[in-house]
Amino acid sequence: xxxxxxxxxxxxxxxxxxxxxxxxxxxxxxxxxxxxxxxxxxxxxxxxxxxxxxxxxxxxxxxxxxxxxxxxxxxxxxxxxxxxxxxxxxxxxxxxxxxxxxxxxxxxxxxxxxxxxxxxxxxxxxxxxxxxxxxxxxxxxxxxxxxxxxxxxxxxxxxxxxxxxxxxxxxxxxxxxxxxxxxxxxxxxxxxxxxxxxxxxxxxxxxxxxxxxxxxxxxxxxxxxxxxxxxxxxxxxxxxxxxxxxxxxxxxxxxxx
Amino acid sequence: xxxxxxxxxxxxxxxxxxxxxxxxxxxxxxxxxxxxxxxxxxxxxxxxxxxxxxxxxxxxxxxxxxxxxxxxxxxxxxxxxxxxxxxxxxxxxxxxxxxxxxxxxxxxxxxxxxxxxxxxxxxxxxxxxxxxxxxxxxxxxxxxxxxxxxxxxxxxxxxxxxxxxxxxxxxxxxxxxxxxxxxxxxxxxxxxxxxxxxxxxxxxxxxxxxxxxxxxxxxxxxxxxxxxxxxxxxxxxxxxxxxxxx
Numbered sequence: 001x002x003x004x005x006x007x008x009x010x011x012x013x014x015x016x017x018x019x020x021x022x023x024x025x026x027x028x029x030x031x032x033x034x035x036x037x038x039x040x041x042x043x044x045x046x047x048x049x050x051x052x053x054x055x056x057x058x059x060x061x062x063x064x065x066x067x068x069x070x071x072x073x074x075x076x077x078x079x080x081x082x083x084x085x086x087x088x089x090x091x092x093x094x095x096x097x098x099x100x101x102x103x104x105x106x107x108x109x110x111x112x113x114x115x116x117x118x119x120x121x122x123x124x125x126x127x128x129x130x131x132x133x134x135x136x137x138x139x140x141x142x143x144x145x146x147x148x149x150x151x152x153x154x155x156x157x158x159x160x161x162x163x164x165x166x167x168x169x170x171x172x173x174x175x176x177x178x179x180x181x182x183x184x185x186x187x188x189x190x191x192x193x194x195x196x197x198x199x200x201x202x203x204x205x206x207x208x209x210x211x212x213x214x215x216x217x218x219x220x221x222x223x224x225x226x227x228x229x230x231x232x233x234x235x236x237x238x239x240x241x242x243x244x245x246x247x248x249x250x251x252x253x254x255x256x257x
Numbered sequence: 258x259x260x261x262x263x264x265x266x267x268x269x270x271x272x273x274x275x276x277x278x279x280x281x282x283x284x285x286x287x288x289x290x291x292x293x294x295x296x297x298x299x300x301x302x303x304x305x306x307x308x309x310x311x312x313x314x315x316x317x318x319x320x321x322x323x324x325x326x327x328x329x330x331x332x333x334x335x336x337x338x339x340x341x342x343x344x345x346x347x348x349x350x351x352x353x354x355x356x357x358x359x360x361x362x363x364x365x366x367x368x369x370x371x372x373x374x375x376x377x378x379x380x381x382x383x384x385x386x387x388x389x390x391x392x393x394x395x396x397x398x399x400x401x402x403x404x405x406x407x408x409x410x411x412x413x414x415x416x417x418x419x420x421x422x423x424x425x426x427x428x429x430x431x432x433x434x435x436x437x438x439x440x441x442x443x444x445x446x447x448x449x450x451x452x453x454x455x456x457x458x459x460x461x462x463x464x465x466x467x468x469x470x471x472x473x474x475x476x477x478x479x480x481x482x483x484x485x486x487x488x489x490x491x492x493x494x495x496x497x498x499x500x501x502x503x
Contacts, residue, residue: 026425037432044442045295045307059294177278185286195293 004102008110011097016114027121031071031129038190039063039133055192056221064135065144065216066189068126072119072148073209076156077180079115081172084163087111094255104252108160112244115156116149123148130220138222147219151212154236155183157243164250188213208239258345258358259365277370280319281377284312287437298439305385305468312383313392313463314436316374320367320396321456322427324404327363329411329423336411342501352498356408356490363404364397371396378467386469395466395479399459402482405489406455412496430456455485 039060046059055062087093097107123145130136162175186196187209193201204210211232218224292307300310335341342355371393378384384392407423414420434456440448451457462478465471 023421026421029425030428033429033432038437041433041438041442042291042295045298045438046291051294055294181279181282185282186290190286191290191294195290 003106003109005106005109005113007100008097008102008107009113010110011093012111012114024121027075028125028128031067031126032132034067034071035060035064035129035133038067060133061135061220062217063190064126064130064133065141065220066187066213068123068130068144068148069151069209069212069216070184070187070189071126072122072152072212073155074180074184075122076115076119076152077159077176079118080112080156080160081163081175082169084111084160085166085169085172088164088254094251098255104256105248108244108248108251112153112156112160112247115160116153119149119152119156120145122152136220138220140222140224141220143219144216147212147215150233150236150240151208151215154208154212154239154243157240157247159243161243161246161250164247164254183207183209208236211235258350258355259362261341261345261358262362277373280315280370280374283318284308284315284377288312288315300439300464300468300470303470308381309383309385309468310439310464311437312378312381313467314434314460316371316378316392316396317399317456317459317463318431318436319374320371320399321403321430321459323367323370324363324400325407325423325427327366328359328404328407329414330420332359332408333411333414333420336500342497346501352501353494356493356497359408360401360404360490360493364400367400367404368393368397371400384467386467388465388469388471389467392463392466395459395462398479398482398486399462402455402459402485402489405486405493407489409489409492409496412493412500430454434460436460455481458482 043059043063052058094107098104102110126148127136127141127144130141159175159179163172166172186200186204187193187207188204189209193204193210196204215229215232215236218229288308288311292311295307297304297306298310345355346352375384375389375393375396379389410423414423433451434454435451436456440451440457443451458478458481462475462482465475465478
């Protein structure tokens with residue numbers, strides 16, 4: 001039987017046509033503010049020949065691609081926590097969808113496809129900001145949009161799988177504070193992982209976000225490490241696939257059986 | 258009103274407890290981690306280490322965001338979905354009681370975080386003056402000012418989409434209010450504008466207290482925040498009265 005996931009996807013697209021204003025504004029304005037404040041502002045304090053040598057360029061060039069991946073993760077974590085439980089408990093969208101020929105797998109796939117679009121939008125906004133700040137010098141940088149989507153899915157799918165099993169939304173604050181925030185701050189976005197205490201470094205390297213950050217940074221620099229880039233992609237894919245399987249199973253258990 | 262929140266949060270104490278972790282993570286990442294790249298910052302003709310520069314800003318920011326989340330997101334939920342205030346007004350309580358109760362709850366919560374964060378700053382040696390003790394009441398004042406204004410604003414909001422704007426404003430203030438770099442990095446024409454934004458005033462106040470660089474400007478910051486507080490509470494009371502009065 002043909003998958004109907006695109007039908008579920010349409011539903012999100014349709015809702016977004018009514019509610020896009022707030023998020024489009026923040027999606028495109030935030031990268032400019034972030035890069036201006038931290039890249040240029042703090043960059044002024046950081047940039048000197050020795051540090052730039054270590055960072056492989058100005059602080060802005062170092063920060064921008066990392067921030068792309070990190071912001072995508074923040075956005076998708078928002079999309080795969082509260083909205084998910086809302087569709088189970090408050091708006092009951094999932095029940096409405098299940099009353100149609102849509103199956104659990106279709107709905108999860110459609111919802112995640114929508115989250116991937118949000119990840120793509122965020123990445124694209126950052127790419128535009130990087131162009132505006134003159135950080136981009138190679139066409140390879142365009143691929144950061146794809147990496148952004150992949151990184152987004154690597155985090156969104158396991159979080160989705162977690163969210164679908166929750167009875168109440170209160171654990172999301174915990175997930176946000178103990179998951180999202182440290183991930184954002186310590187995954188090599190703002191300063192190289194090598195600067196962390198050596199005990200924590202392996203944890204940072206295990207974080208999917210670091211792999212996304214590293215890929216984006218190498219793409220923008222136009223200089224991919226031959227053995228590392230496939231490893232980054234494979235690691236992110238593995239998270240996304242395992243997460244998707246878990247999310248689908250969780251959905252099935254919660255809403256169907 | 259205050260008691261209601263105490264009871265409600267008793268079941269979610271860990272949500273309360275982990276709230277403290279956020280500014281600490283930020284301090285370790287953007288203060289200490291980034292500090293290794295930055296070195297020192299010149300403030301008032303003196304070079305101070307970057308974490309000493311950023312830590313007071315984090316305190317002001319967490320006082321702001323704590324108060325704003327409590328009085329915008331949470332209050333909107335209670336106003337619109339939980340219908341908590343409708344229920345309360347059916348008792349002898351009046352709108353002013355709700356406004357004061359909600360704000361004092363936000364303050365108690367913020368105060369607990371501020372005290373813990375100041376303790377951490379002291380332990381790490383980031384407080385260079387005994388005036389640093391005054392940073393605690395200062396953080397409460399900041400929380401009150403933002404909480405009151407946030408509450409007044411949230412009565413105007415109609416949908417969750419409006420909160421995208423609130424989130425955006427918070428981030429803009431967070432990044433641009435001389436939190437991570439001194440004001441003099443801005444171009445000359447922009448400096449006066451940034452100086453008079455509320456978070457810049459708050460950050461400057463706390464920073465002057467913890468580094469002990471007091472001046473006439475310190476008084477100006479305090480007056481500024483007091484004015485904001487009064488305006489916010491009056492606005493919130495009037496609006497809640499209008500929204501809920503049958």
